[in-house]
Amino acid sequence: MKAAQFSRFGGPEVLETVNLPDPHPGPGQVRIVVHAAGISATDPKLRQGVLNFGAGLPQTTGRDVAGVVDEVGDGVTDVVPGDRVFGVSDDGAGAAELALLTFRAIIPPSLGFVDAAGLPTALETATRSLDQLNVGAETTLLVNGATGGIGSTTVQLALARGARVIGVAGAGNQNYLRSLGAEPVSYGETMAEQVRALAPDGVDVALDVAGSGVLPQLIDLAGGSQNVVTIADFDGPDKYGVRFSNGFTDGHAFHSLADVGKLIEAGRFWLPVDRTFPLAEIAEAHRASEHGHVRGRLVLVVA
Template identity: 70%
Template sequence: MKAVQFHEFGGPDVLKIVDLPDPHPAHGQVRIRVHAVGISASDPKIRSGALSFGAPLPQGTGRDVAGVVDELGEGVTDVKVGDRVFGISDDGYGAADYALLSIYAVIPVSLGFVDAAGLPVALETATRGIDQLNVTDGTTLFINGASGGIGSTAIQLAVARGARVIGAASAANQNYLALLGAEPVVYGDGMVDRVRKIAPDGVDVALDVVGNGILPELIELTGTAQNVITLADFDGSKKYGVHFSNGFEDGHGFHSLATIGALIEAGKFWLPIDKTFPFTGIAEAHRVSETGRVRGRLAVIVN
């Protein structure tokens, strides 16, 4: 099969398309013919070496995948060959002709492969964050970094629970946040004052998606570090006593893959794909991801 691989850490140009043996599923896995792979913020970090899980080189890339089941491992009974599914590539080789999955769900009827490929990591991360903050009906939630894939997802999941959501993003994304159901504020100097203007009593909880050094302001808004979770600022979490949410240690939110369909079909959830790339353009997809100026998600079309 054709797959994207890198033999050294570095910039996007280390990504190469290579020939590898076709994989086959083990117990509990399915193999899919990949149609699209989503580019999550962690993919370029893994490729650059900034985020390491201890895996040896060479490595593949791409965790968010969508495609058609073409082979079943022993013990798999919840899907059949020919089903459209989306999920997480077990070995990180999602950008390939075939991928092996043990975490997956059937793609909602109204979604195509590209839209589905943008969901898994953003959906899991956003769900985990708002679950850990105990966001429920009546909660006022502030999201720092609300216009990206995780932030966009967290807004809609929280609104569906009955929460009030205030989201921070650039001036260009204010109308987009409002469309998703958030009350938008602009990043930068004076942001705390802008939030207090629309929420004079502060907010109940805050979710930091981007890790841009804003934890002291979030603690000020919520009244205590215990009401703040960061998904991106590990050093700041230690300095300020804020919980750093890590799906490897905290438990995960992958249960949401099987339940998001109801919100999608009810018209209450939508995660836009900002831009798509051909398989040969995956390096460019990584470059765009690294700019941090993505509204929603990026996806690579494989087959």
């Protein structure tokens, strides 16, 4: 099968498309013919060597995938060959023609492969973070970095729980954020002042998705470091005492893959795909991801 991989750490130029042996599912796994693969925020960090979960070189890449089941392993009863599913590649090898999945769900009827491929990591990360912050009805949540894939997902899932959401976004994304149901404020020196204008007593909790150096302001607005979670500021826990949410150590929330279907079919959740790229242009997709200012997700079209 064709797959993307890198043999050294570095910029997007280290990515290449190679031929690898076809994988086969073990117990509990399914194999899918990949139709689309999302670019998650973790993918470039792994390629750069900023994050390393013990894998050697060369490394494959890509976690979010959507496609059609063509083989199932022992003990699999939830899907059969021919089912359309989306999920997370077990070995971080989703940018390929074939992928193995343990965590998966049936694609909601109204979604195509490209839209579904943008969802898994964003859904899991947003759900895990909201659970850690105990976001529910009557909670006022501040999201720093509210318009990317994880931010957009967090906003909508929090609103579905009955929360009030204030989102920090660039000037060009204010109307988009309003369309999701959040109250927008802008990045910059006056961010905290803008939040206070909407919530004079501050917010209940805050989630930092952007990692833009505003943890002190978030802590002040949320009434303490115990009310702030970051998924982007790696120095935050040591410097400020906030929680860094990490699905590899905190436990996962992959139940969200199946749970989101009802919201999607009810028209209460959507995650736009900003741009698509063929698999051969994965380096360009990574460049776009690193450039930032993405509204929604970037997705590779594989088949």
